[in-house]
Amino acid sequence: EVQLVESGGALVQPGGSLRLSCAASGFTFSSYWMHWVRQAPGKGLVWVSRINSDGSSTSSADFVKGRFTISRDNAKNMLYLEMNSLRAEDTAVYYCAAGDGHAKKYWGQGTLVTVSA
Amino acid sequence: QSALTQPPSASGSPGQSVTISCTGTSSDVGGYNYVSWYQQHPGKAPKLMIYEVNKRPSGVPDRFSGSKSGNTASLTVSGLQAEDESDYYCSSYAGRSWVFGGGTRLTVL
Numbered sequence: 001e002v003q004l005v006e007s008g009g010a011l012v013q014p015g016g017s018l019r020l021s022c023a024a025s026g027f028t029f030s031s032y033w034m035h036w037v038r039q040a041p042g043k044g045l046v047w048v049s050r051i052n053s054d055g056s057s058t059s060s061a062d063f064v065k066g067r068f069t070i071s072r073d074n075a076k077n078m079l080y081l082e083m084n085s086l087r088a089e090d091t092a093v094y095y096c097a098a099g100d101g102h103a104k105k106y107w108g109q110g111t112l113v114t115v116s117a
Numbered sequence: 118q119s120a121l122t123q124p125p126s127a128s129g130s131p132g133q134s135v136t137i138s139c140t141g142t143s144s145d146v147g148g149y150n151y152v153s154w155y156q157q158h159p160g161k162a163p164k165l166m167i168y169e170v171n172k173r174p175s176g177v178p179d180r181f182s183g184s185k186s187g188n189t190a191s192l193t194v195s196g197l198q199a200e201d202e203s204d205y206y207c208s209s210y211a212g213r214s215w216v217f218g219g220g221t222r223l224t225v226l
Contacts, residue, residue, distance in 0.1 A: 045217040107162040110162060
């Protein structure tokens, strides 16, 4: 059974940092591009960042460039999102998703990040 | 990286068909055949329903179909069933980035 399990979400103050993790199982993690997608409360899905299968290439949405870093450890079947300089508008549920071509085939259940003083 | 445009709501009676549109630009929807559609029930993770404009993943009913013309993609749900009531999001590759639509809430009357 395919599983993506996110963790690391928390309440953090503006300007703070957080590291999200995503544990993958049930599929060949090292063969898939991976993505982070977020959803603010009551709002729509927004693509955040992606990393290719071997971790050699990444891309991110303009609104997180210079603040968020995506990485992976294929030996541990883990995906990460390092988030710095957090703002109130970063408050959202963060999903990790496995990409099949350009579609997000598998999704985790999400982890909530709340940025508030 | 502007969001794709979807109608906020759509509705239909059981057994009817409904089509949800998704309008982008030549830099995303119109430029690539990499449009996908996701279903999201409240409090749940999104689920892939259509990829590469009109392909269905294994397990997705053939009542769901996708198409594209120019900068506008469409999702059609035929033979509406109660369980189809959900939020639907389109997404497109946009050249090193991906963009989602704002979402459409489908109501089965």
